[in-house]
Amino acid sequence: MKFTKNIVFINIAIVNLVACVAPKNEASTNFKVALLTPGPISDQSWNGGAYAGLMRIKDSLGAEVSHIQTKTPAEFEQNFRQYGANGYTLVFGHGFEFQDAASRVAPEFPKTIYITTGGTATGVNQAAMGFSFGQPSFLAGFVAGSVTKSGIVGCIGGTELPPVKASFAAFTAGVHTANPKATILVSYIGNWDDASAGKEQALAQIGQGADVIFQNADAAGLGVFQAAKQTHDVFIIGSNADQNNIAPSVTLGSVLIDLPRAFMLVAREVKSGTFKGRMIQLDTKTDVVRWVPNPSLPSAIPVNVTQRVDSIRATMLAEQFVMPPLS
Amino acid sequence: MTTPRWLTRVGVPAAVTVVVITTLLLVVLLGGFDLSRALRALWSGSIGSSYAFFSETLVRASPLILLGLSVALAFRAGIFNIGAEGQLLAGATAAVAVGLGFSQLPSALLVPAELLAAGIGGAFFAFIAAVLKRRFGVLEVISTLMLNFVARYAVSYLVRGPLQEPSHAYPQSGALPPAARLPTIISGQQTHLGLLIALIFAGALWWYLRSTAVGFRVRVIGAGPIAAASSGRIDVPQVIFGVFLVSGAIAGLAGGIQATGVTYALYEDISPGLGYSAIAVALLARLHPLAVVIAALFFGALEAGAAAMQRDASVPAVFVAVVEALVILGVLAIGRVRTQIAVGRLTAEPAE
Numbered sequence: 001m002k003f004t005k006n007i008v009f010i011n012i013a014i015v016n017l018v019a020c021v022a023p024k025n026e027a028s029t030n031f032k033v034a035l036l037t038p039g040p041i042s043d044q045s046w047n048g049g050a051y052a053g054l055m056r057i058k059d060s061l062g063a064e065v066s067h068i069q070t071k072t073p074a075e076f077e078q079n080f081r082q083y084g085a086n087g088y089t090l091v092f093g094h095g096f097e098f099q100d101a102a103s104r105v106a107p108e109f110p111k112t113i114y115i116t117t118g119g120t121a122t123g124v125n126q127a128a129m130g131f132s133f134g135q136p137s138f139l140a141g142f143v144a145g146s147v148t149k150s151g152i153v154g155c156i157g158g159t160e161l162p163p164v165k166a167s168f169a170a171f172t173a174g175v176h177t178a179n180p181k182a183t184i185l186v187s188y189i190g191n192w193d194d195a196s197a198g199k200e201q202a203l204a205q206i207g208q209g210a211d212v213i214f215q216n217a218d219a220a221g222l223g224v225f226q227a228a229k230q231t232h233d234v235f236i237i238g239s240n241a242d243q244n245n246i247a248p249s250v251t252l253g254s255v256l257i258d259l260p261r262a263f264m265l266v267a268r269e270v271k272s273g274t275f276k277g278r279m280i281q282l283d284t285k286t287d288v289v290r291w292v293p294n295p296s297l298p299s300a301i302p303v304n305v306t307q308r309v310d311s312i313r314a315t316m317l318a319e320q321f322v323m324p325p326l327s
Numbered sequence: 328m329t330t331p332r333w334l335t336r337v338g339v340p341a342a343v344t345v346v347v348i349t350t351l352l353l354v355v356l357l358g359g360f361d362l363s364r365a366l367r368a369l370w371s372g373s374i375g376s377s378y379a380f381f382s383e384t385l386v387r388a389s390p391l392i393l394l395g396l397s398v399a400l401a402f403r404a405g406i407f408n409i410g411a412e413g414q415l416l417a418g419a420t421a422a423v424a425v426g427l428g429f430s431q432l433p434s435a436l437l438v439p440a441e442l443l444a445a446g447i448g449g450a451f452f453a454f455i456a457a458v459l460k461r462r463f464g465v466l467e468v469i470s471t472l473m474l475n476f477v478a479r480y481a482v483s484y485l486v487r488g489p490l491q492e493p494s495h496a497y498p499q500s501g502a503l504p505p506a507a508r509l510p511t512i513i514s515g516q517q518t519h520l521g522l523l524i525a526l527i528f529a530g531a532l533w534w535y536l537r538s539t540a541v542g543f544r545v546r547v548i549g550a551g552p553i554a555a556a557s558s559g560r561i562d563v564p565q566v567i568f569g570v571f572l573v574s575g576a577i578a579g580l581a582g583g584i585q586a587t588g589v590t591y592a593l594y595e596d597i598s599p600g601l602g603y604s605a606i607a608v609a610l611l612a613r614l615h616p617l618a619v620v621i622a623a624l625f626f627g628a629l630e631a632g633a634a635a636m637q638r639d640a641s642v643p644a645v646f647v648a649v650v651e652a653l654v655i656l657g658v659l660a661i662g663r664v665r666t667q668i669a670v671g672r673l674t675a676e677p678a679e
Contacts, residue, residue: 068637
C-alpha cells in the first residue's frame, strides 16, 4: 500500500515538474507532429504508409512525433484536442472521417495545424489532402483488362467509402478501355481489418472466374493476397502503399499513394511557415499517386501493354488525359 | 469468523483494481516501453488534470454508467442481455433521426424528445430478443449477440441511405444543430448533461431494486427463477419481459447521450464496443447500481489514460484491451473463489 502511495506522489511530482518546464521548451524549438490513424499501422497499406510518412518527418525534419490509433468519432475529437493542448504544430487525421472532428477542434487551437488526408473541409489552420487516385487506378485497370484470360476482373474494398468507390470506377473504365467485354465484380468486406473475411471474398470472386483482383482493404486486404497464393493463375493489384512485396509471386503491381511524400510536402510548408489552409490536391504530376508494376514479376505484363500504359501516363502528365465516362 | 459485508464489497473491487494496474504496468514493462513515461501518461491522461478528469474520463464514463446499469439490471433478473451494444446503436440512431427530423423544435423540447426516442429505440431492440425468449424460448445470449450485428449493419445502411448527410459523399448522418445537442455542464469542459442523467438513473435503479415490490421480485427471480415461480406470487415471464425492455431502454439512452452529447451525428463507428465494456463494468461492480458508477469511472479513466499512453509513450491500444479482458476474467475468477469459500463454510458449519 505504501508503495503505491509513493508511486502516486512521485507521479504528482513528475507531472508538476513537467507542467512547469514543458511550455518553455514548446515555445522555443520544438516541431511536434502527431498522426491519428483509423486502423493498425501494421496493415502495409493506408495506415502503414501514413506511419512511414510520420517517421520520415521525424528523420528528415527532426520533429518530435506521436501516433495514436483511434476508431471512433468521439476519440478523434478528444485526441485532436489533446494534441492541440499539448502544443503540437501539425496534426494529421488520416482519412476523411476525421474532418468533422478537425473542423470542431481547429478553431480552438489556432497555433496547431490540422490536416485530414481525404475530405474537403478547410479553415485557417485546417487543410484537406485529396489524392487523384483515379488516374493510376485507370492504368491498373488497363493492365488488368489486358492481362485477364477469363475476361472477369474483381474489385474488393473494405467498406463502401467515397474514395474507394471512385478508385474502382476509374479502374473499371481502365479495364473496359483494354477489354470492352470484360465483366467486373465488385464486393466489399464490410470492415478494414478482418483478413480472413478478405480471403473469403477473394475466394468467392475467384470461384466466379475472376483472375485479376484489385484490392483496397488495408489489413483485411492481406487476406486477398493469401487467397491468390493458394489458387493458381490469379493476380492481385494492391492499393495505397507499395504492396508488391507482400506476395511477389501473385502481384501485378500497386496503385500507390506515396503518403510519406505527401506528408513531407505539407510538413515542409508548415515548418517553413508558408502553409495556408486549403484543399491540397495531389495527382500524377506531383508524383504522389502512381501505378507501380511489380519488379519481381516482369513477365506478367506483356511489353506492348507496358508501352500503352506509359503512353497513357504521358498524356496524364501533359494534362491531356480524358477519363472515359464512369459507370 | 465472518468478514464484514462492507469489507468484501470494497475489498474485492479494490483487489481487482490493484491487479489490473499491476498487470497493465507489467505488460508495458514486458513490451519494452518506457515505464515512467507510460505511468506519467496514464496518470496525466486520466485524472492528473482537471481537463483530463472532466473532459476525458467523465465523458467516457457517462455512457458506460448507463450501459453498466442496463447490464446489471438484466443480470440481476437472470437475463443474460449482452446486446447492450446493439441497443446503444438503436438508441443513437433513434436520437439522431428525431434530432434531424424535428430540428425546428426548441431545445427544451427537442433534447428530451431525442432522449425519449433513444430509450424507445433501445427498448425496441431488446423487445425483439424478449419476444423470442418468451414465445420460442430462444436463449437471449445468442439472440442479443446476433442483434448486435444486425444493429451494426443497419447503421451502416442508414448512414449510406435514408440518414446520409446532405452531400451524400460520406457514410455518416448530417450534424445535429446546436439546439439538438446536450448542453455541457461545466464551462470550458466537455462534460455534458448525460453524466447527470446517468447518475440519476444509478440512484433511481438502486432505490428501485432495494425498496420497491417490483425490485424485490426482480431480485427473487435472479436468485432462483424456479423458486420464484413456485411461490405462485410472481409472474416470472412477465417480470423478465419487463426488465428486458427497461434494460434495453437504458442502453438505448446511453446511445442517445453519446450521439447528442459527444459525436453530434450518427457514424458507423460511433461505439468502440462500449456495450461489451459495459459487461465488464457491471461484473466489476458486482451488479450493484451505485458501484456501477465507480466501475464506469474506473474504466473511463483507464481508457482515457490508455489514449494518453498511446500518444505520449507509444504503448499500443491493444495492450489496454488485453488488460480489460483480464479484468473480466479476474472478476469471474474471484466470484468463483468466493462461492467456493461460502460453500466450504456451509459444509464445515452445517448447523447454525
